[in-house]
Amino acid sequence: NAGVTQTPKFQVLKTGQSMTLQCAQDMNHEYMSWYRQDPGMGLRLIHYSVGAGITDQGEVPNGYNVSRSTTEDFPLRLLSAAPSQTSVYFCASTDRYSYEQYFGPGTRLTVT
């Protein structure tokens, strides 16, 4: 039981490049989320999904896309990277009954 896994752990992009951050969970949770965390700030919700085929925007969705084709996977796509997207990105999976949330180890992204 791996819980929530994220790849890659680190990534450096140039402005304008696109990429996909991968997230997978093996707990059969319907609810998954993507957050970003910047120094001195709390976690900010980017997008979330309450089940396969259903996604919705969070607090800071601009510049990011998501899809949820399976219960297990919830990739986050950066469409055209900007320096303002330099951050640590966490994927999380939530138990729909207790609302306890489990996080992946994070992806540290730098955009130059």
Added chain:
Amino acid sequence: RKEVEQDPGPFNVPEGATVAFNCTYSNSASQSFFWYRQDCRKEPKLLMSVYSSGNEDGRFTAQLNRASQYISLLIRDSKLSDSATYLCVVHYGNKLVFGAGTILRVKS
């Protein structure tokens, strides 16, 4: 006003001290409450859920005051390993809202 507010600290305490953090929330319809712990450059991890009657887990005690809309975390007999950022989390509807965190530094 932020939905979830915490004193950012840092709280600097000696080993063995008792320390308490408060967290206030603005949505009276909030349903569930949690404390998470985040170590430097690591992912947040669930410390404990907070129940209406209050609950204890070893040296950690969590309390909820719905009337005043705050939750608290008490840590007794602080250890060096308790040094971390403690995040208050509030759930309502489909949302989980995180506070910005309180930094605790336990010193020998």
